[in-house]
Amino acid sequence: MPQTVLLAEDDRAIRHALERALTLEGYRVTAVADGVEALAQAHKSSPDVLVLDVMMPGMDGLEVCRVLRAEGDRTPILMLTALVETADRIAGLDAGADDYVVKPFDVEEVFARLRALLRRTSPPPAENEPGPA
Known part of the structure; x- marks a missing residue:
């Protein structure tokens, strides 16, 4: 099952480009345009990771994080x-974010940072059961 990303970015071009890149990378993405939608969607869908733009109308990314x-x-x-x-x-x-990427960003760096965050929070893989001797 693909890992889920909630992406909140008010810049339409960045949102669509990042949504497409993340989807091609194998993530299931829900993209929203502001913090209020992000908070509602986070409560509704429990994503594996959130990608939040800091400056968004209504409720900014820092407030969503807090x-x-x-x-x-x-x-x-x-x-x-x-x-x-x-x-x-x-x-x-300090608002509670785990990592930070400054725009303009390289999408490969975003992928690497997401992998690192998900590694820290994913359960370790189940150990193989010993087979018959």
Whole structure:
């Protein structure tokens, strides 16, 4: 069963390009355009990982992250942002994000960071049962 990604990005071109790339990479993607939709979808579908743009209308990615963490949600969160200052990255991590990618980003880096986040949260593979001697 493919791993599920909830992608929240208000820039339509970036959202569609990343959704397509993630789908081609084998993920099942739900893409939304703002934080309010992201929060609703996270509650509804329990994705394996979230990719949140920091600056979105309504509720931004940091607020979505804070709300989910306050609810006890431990789903890995990768933040996307055009904000490049160290203080901005610190704010994202302090809000509960697990990792951060600055725009413009290389999609291969996003894939690698998602794999790393999912490795940390996936159960270890079941050990093979010993066969007959």
